[in-house]
Amino acid sequence: MRLAFYAPLKPPDHPVPSGDRAMAQGIMAALEHMGAHVDLASDLRSRDGAGDGHAQAQLMAQAKDLLPQIIEAGRTADWQAWITYHTYYKAPDLIGPTVSRALDIPYLAIEATRARKRLGGPWDAFARAAEDACDAADVVFYLTERDREALTAYAPKGQHHIHLRPFLPRHSLPAPGKGTRLLAVGMMRAAAKLGSYKLIAQTLALLPDSYMLDIAGDGPARPQVEAAMAPLRGRIRYLGALDADALEHAYSNAAALIWPGLDEAFGMSYLEAQAHGLPVIAQDRPGVRDVLYPRDYPSVNEGAKGLAALALSPAPAAQDIRAYITAHHLLPAAATTLSGGLALAGVT
Template identity: 75%
Template sequence: MRLAFYAPLKPLAHPVPSGDRAMARALLLALTHMGSQVDLAASLRSRDGSGDVAVQRSLLDQVDHLLPDIVDQGRAAGWQAWITYHNYYKAPDLIGPAAARALGIPYLLIEATRARKRLGGPWDAFARAAEAASDAAAVVFYLTERDHEALAAYAPSGQNLVHLPPFLPRADLPIMASGTHLLAVGMMRAAAKLPSYQLIAETLALLPSQTKLDIAGDGPARAQVEALMAPFGTRVQFLGALGSNTLAQAYGRAGALIWPGVDEAFGMTYLEAQAHGLPVIAQDRPGVRDVLYPRTYPGVDEGAAGLAALALSQHPAPQDIQDYIRAKHLLPVAANTLRAGLAQAGVL
């Protein structure tokens, strides 16, 4: 099976790491794992983060020039379906629907979000393009229940919605963690991540004085994070930005992951930590709860007091956590789900 794949928000070769780039790369592995030959159909990044009409017009003009060559490439390669990862109003798929239509092949979306409230505003053209792409898809794979609610509300007749839980790009599990201290893993970007770091500091202040915390991550807000953690002295250790191997070692030395997840859609770090059998101390938020081992301690306050209570609670057995990841969030499971969705689109 020959497939076209496109990630308009962040191309797979983008130099800046992020959860979105990691998920796009994982999807490419999953499609290959199921036996497909996958071509990267386009590299245009369609993101407009500020609602600039001129930027949107320029990107639409670029698509007009790119589309004929992409269609020619698809005909020569014999693409049987087009799959786009992450379509939303700030980075819509401006290419896939037209290319799939010209080639006469099914069009599928992974992680599409509906935002009709953006129609008529500064992102109007892009919001309309994102809605049109969502309407065009024969199958939409949704990652979280929150996305499913909007997709189901506006799905055109005959569209199939398939749950594809976020997953790790691996078929096995790492060694089980064996430490006792807390670990936080997160980029240090002021607007996006500081609220979680603030909650971590407030939580640590409520925990016994022997509780230690390692922090893996770096970024432009590091000085602010260091200031938040300064009152704890040697109880907090900064590990800096870690590569995949050293990060795996950090998980293996920990006893639990603490990451509140303020305004997170979902976080790959939750899956990585749980793959090591680590319990997670996080807020019960939409998106976050979609990737966490089912809680056995409902009803806690989601502020620092609740997170501290969670940290002091009896945690699930590490083996149970790993079994949960194996059953729902590894590469073979994702490949089977993608195969089933392609079958619904008439590709298989």
């Protein structure tokens, strides 16, 4: 099986790390795990974060110019399907639907989203392109229930929708955690991240002094984070920005992850922590609930009081959490889901 892969927001070989790049890399690894040969069809980044109509027109022209050589590459390689990861109104797939039609092969989309409220606004051209990509897909893999609702509401007849659970790009679990401190993992930037840190500070203030916190992360909002944590001096340890190995060490030396999840799409840190068997202290929010081990989480309205109650409640057994991650959120499980979707599209 030979497949074309494309990630319009950020290609998997981009030099700057990010969650989106990691997910693209993970999807390619999962496709290869199921035995496919995967070609990166293009590294064109179509992102327009400013709503600039001129920039959108330029990117659409660049994509059009690339089409003949990509179509020819597809004929030479004998691609059996095209797979696009993360097409949305700020970074639509301007290539895949046209190439798929030209080659007469199935078009599959992973984490495609619809945002019809953007039609007519500064992202109108891109929002229409994102809608066209969703309409063109034979199969759409959705990552969260929130995405599924919009996709199915406007889906063309005969389109298949499959739940691809967010997953870690690994085949097996890391060593279980065995620490005593809480751990927070999050960049110190943007209003939502800062809001989560402030809520963590409020939660810790309601817990006994024996509850200590390590914070993995850094960024331009660190002074505001430190100000929010100031009343808790002596209970906070700042680890700074950590590389992958150091972050693994932090998880293995923690007792639980605390991250409220304000405005999170789903949050890979939840999966990483649970892979170590750590319970999660979070709110019941869209996206977040799609990756958490099933238990009673506080509602959004319960705020710090609810999070403190969750921290004090009996935690699930580490082996149960790890078994849940193995069954649903590791690379082999993702490969099985992707293989099923390709089979629905007639690719085996």
